[in-house]
Amino acid sequence: MESTAGQLLLGLLLLAGLFLAVGLGFAVLVWTPMPAAGRERRPGSYRDRSAGYRAWPRAVAGRLWARARHGRLTLLVAGRLSQAVAHPARLVVSGFTAAVLAGSLLLMLPFATASGHGAPPVTAMFTATSAVCVTGLVVVDTGTYWSGFGELVILLLIQVGGFGIMTLASLLGLLVARRLRMRLRLGAQAETKALGVGEVRGVILGVLRVSVLVELAVAAVLTWRFAVGYANSWSHAGYLGVFHAVSAFNNAGFGLYPDSLMRFAGDPLICLPINAAVIVGGLGFPVLFELRREFRTPRHWSLHTRITVGMSVLCLAAGWLAIAAAEWTNKATLGPLGLADKLLASLTTAVMPRTAGFNSLDVAGMRDLTLLIHDVLMFIGGGSAGTAGGIKVTTFAVLGFVILAEIRGEPSVHALGRRLPSGVQRQALTIALLGVAAITVSTLGLLALTPFTLDAVLFETTSAFATVGLSTGITAHVGTAGHVILGLLMFVGRLGPATAVTALALRERTRRYERAEERPIVG
Amino acid sequence: MESTAGQLLLGLLLLAGLFLAVGLGFAVLVWTPMPAAGRERRPGSYRDRSAGYRAWPRAVAGRLWARARHGRLTLLVAGRLSQAVAHPARLVVSGFTAAVLAGSLLLMLPFATASGHGAPPVTAMFTATSAVCVTGLVVVDTGTYWSGFGELVILLLIQVGGFGIMTLASLLGLLVARRLRMRLRLGAQAETKALGVGEVRGVILGVLRVSVLVELAVAAVLTWRFAVGYANSWSHAGYLGVFHAVSAFNNAGFGLYPDSLMRFAGDPLICLPINAAVIVGGLGFPVLFELRREFRTPRHWSLHTRITVGMSVLCLAAGWLAIAAAEWTNKATLGPLGLADKLLASLTTAVMPRTAGFNSLDVAGMRDLTLLIHDVLMFIGGGSAGTAGGIKVTTFAVLGFVILAEIRGEPSVHALGRRLPSGVQRQALTIALLGVAAITVSTLGLLALTPFTLDAVLFETTSAFATVGLSTGITAHVGTAGHVILGLLMFVGRLGPATAVTALALRERTRRYERAEERPIVG
Numbered sequence A, B: 001m002e003s004t005a006g007q008l009l010l011g012l013l014l015l016a017g018l019f020l021a022v023g024l025g026f027a028v029l030v031w032t033p034m035p036a037a038g039r040e041r042r043p044g045s046y047r048d049r050s051a052g053y054r055a056w057p058r059a060v061a062g063r064l065w066a067r068a069r070h071g072r073l074t075l076l077v078a079g080r081l082s083q084a085v086a087h088p089a090r091l092v093v094s095g096f097t098a099a100v101l102a103g104s105l106l107l108m109l110p111f112a113t114a115s116g117h118g119a120p121p122v123t124a125m126f127t128a129t130s131a132v133c134v135t136g137l138v139v140v141d142t143g144t145y146w147s148g149f150g151e152l153v154i155l156l157l158i159q160v161g162g163f164g165i166m167t168l169a170s171l172l173g174l175l176v177a178r179r180l181r182m183r184l185r186l187g188a189q190a191e192t193k194a195l196g197v198g199e200v201r202g203v204i205l206g207v208l209r210v211s212v213l214v215e216l217a218v219a220a221v222l223t224w225r226f227a228v229g230y231a232n233s234w235s236h237a238g239y240l241g242v243f244h245a246v247s248a249f250n251n252a253g254f255g256l257y258p259d260s261l262m263r264f265a266g267d268p269l270i271c272l273p274i275n276a277a278v279i280v281g282g283l284g285f286p287v288l289f290e291l292r293r294e295f296r297t298p299r300h301w302s303l304h305t306r307i308t309v310g311m312s313v314l315c316l317a318a319g320w321l322a323i324a325a326a327e328w329t330n331k332a333t334l335g336p337l338g339l340a341d342k343l344l345a346s347l348t349t350a351v352m353p354r355t356a357g358f359n360s361l362d363v364a365g366m367r368d369l370t371l372l373i374h375d376v377l378m379f380i381g382g383g384s385a386g387t388a389g390g391i392k393v394t395t396f397a398v399l400g401f402v403i404l405a406e407i408r409g410e411p412s413v414h415a416l417g418r419r420l421p422s423g424v425q426r427q428a429l430t431i432a433l434l435g436v437a438a439i440t441v442s443t444l445g446l447l448a449l450t451p452f453t454l455d456a457v458l459f460e461t462t463s464a465f466a467t468v469g470l471s472t473g474i475t476a477h478v479g480t481a482g483h484v485i486l487g488l489l490m491f492v493g494r495l496g497p498a499t500a501v502t503a504l505a506l507r508e509r510t511r512r513y514e515r516a517e518e519r520p521i522v523g
Ligand SMILES: [K+]
Pocket: A134, A135, A136, A251, A252, A253, A355, A356, A357, A467, A468, A469
């Protein structure tokens, strides 16, 4: 890489553009303009609304200044916080930000590292973001760089992040469904009805129950195997088992071995429990909840469950076949293994892009073809309101159903015998295209800032956006600016889709004066 | 590349899948099921319709066989042709197929090559497809491999292809607009009204006039420059001038020099006329027609013209800036040039991805970053109903307006003060996502079949789909299967978007029994 002025300038420009775009996008998504007090809001007036957007930064600055002068800053903060709780999408973003900050501070403590020197801020922050967003990309080796305390902090952050996203996304889903039902019944002016305490409690307890159950079961099998099969002491085996079980169920992909699962590529008693935990965690709580009640009666399943389960099976089968075929003779991956090991290792490799991030084969040794297959699978991701990332299988399927309906020339979009509301179609389109845009822009940024090639960079950005955590090994070497880009991508990828959909679906839809219709030629 | 059984199998599978997908897609798009004679078609019945789809292949086979037995095959062919003319999308596809076949046969003649041996079928077919689809990807050097006759055939194919796509796409656009107006007035059951002879004549003459005017003007400047500046004889300079002018206006990208325009990188009198011809040709006939009438009154411009002109300026400016910044110090491209030459060469490089395919810089020497910038610009492409390729700037802009409306929470999508019909939104989505799918699948296929890396392969497939014709140099080396994939991509990319939109917009929309609505969780 030539580190000249022109390239530096470009890199900075791209970085600034990315920050601006992400910041603005989030601001627009999660922050609705507040009508000035004492002034009637006229619905249907476009100028009013856009003026609200424009006047907003100045008004906030003024209010901040006024309150700071009167020493009421604490009041301001408390007020803002309580306001945030009233707005679910904001709550999610602030909660995750707080978790990342707290985790960063803990990881910067001297005794969090094995060397006792304290981690540099960028390393601590990147690791905390990666853990809270259950991604698994790392800049230092988890097992050797951090102390036991550091590993515990990471485990805690993973559990908090995974539990948080499952709970909050499920609650957001409930809220959206509730609001849409109410709007249908009472018209567009219906008051926001918060969720009842009972409902919230039910979701939290349900997520807790499933998490603990699956994690305990998987940890038990892993502990037994680590102790008996690999001559670890029972206490150490128990620690390894719990860490990997929590990391797997929360699709975090953090491991305690420097080669992830590569040394266990041929051991079904390690790989299969981890695969199972990854798949179960990636289905999402709404699906798990429904499956527990009606596992034996698929014809009672909701559309969401049917799409999620069907697409998951499809992606797994297609990925298994494609990865096995592409890597069968590659000497760096499947080539040297026996038939059974080949099948097991390619299955594990196919499970991980949705979106766990362990690897039992050497990612850096894979063919370009396999990396691109990974990119596609990672971008699609797993189930909504779970620990999986990506745009989610339902989003992908909805877009497919829209195209199918368009090709068939049908006026409304149908999926498995049900009609898809037009709102959900536009939301799926928005999520998918904003995802493509985020990955494209950050790929351009990393290409400008680092000497790495497109295949590696695209793999890393897709892995970060989809919070997968697989890596060709370049994450540690992309520099501070690169770490900031990847960290932002993880955060946006983890929270963006779910909060965006909620913000979009809950937004007040005011009718404006209708303008004349005109049709440009497309295609 | 390891050429083992497993990889070959995968390659063949991918290839078969691609063929199947493309073939099926086209069949579904351009071929509406014909109701059996003497049987009433019940509108609103879904089973009937889907039965029509399924029974169709058998019925056709039976009819073919029956007619062949009675020696009425010629009658059958004539009947099919006349039927094709009645269906505009089919007419376009059959016309371009006929032109490709005729061109291939001509290029296989012994005296079409400089060596006098006759080109192999794959070379002839690939070159003919590339010329008719005005792409410019080549497997042999145009100036040295073909004889004068061969070059004339190529020039003719370019002119036929460019004229054909401009005329036909403009007519299709008119037809769609007409049909939509009628449907609005008379309801869904309106009879297809063909375009009047006067309208068709008007479009053909208009395209002819614009083509001849621009091509003559550019050819004159180029001829003068080739003769005076580079010491060619006037007759040879005239030949060079006409060839490059036709190739530029039709966005074909075929050149007579083995290094495209690289030797003229610093000559504004060669580069600027070619750039101008490329831009004008790429705006599309509807825009040119409107600009000629109302160039001085932009507030009278239609939505289509405003979007096309605005997006073109935007893409050019952004591309110029990005490419100049990315390549400024690259020793293989802009590095050794002076300031003025740097600006000229980067401008030319920014003009060419939409979608001309000349190059005045060495594509193989560009950074990965620049190649990805190219990929984005090429995919977006130029204006509809012109010689440009890609998904078209209007398609891209429509998707942007949809996302903007969704983020703002507006119930209907507005663009520059007009409302966008929902049909055009879904069509834009379909075009863009099917384009992404075609490029992804063929990139996977080429990665499986060839030893090249992702950056080069993605560049080549995007270039083929968007009929750009820029190349990092691997097109000549991707093998027969690779040539078939790229040839298909050019054909699909050239005709797919325009015919798909027409087929989609003209399709009879029968209302089916409405099913219950259900909303899956997305994102
Ligand atoms: K992960």
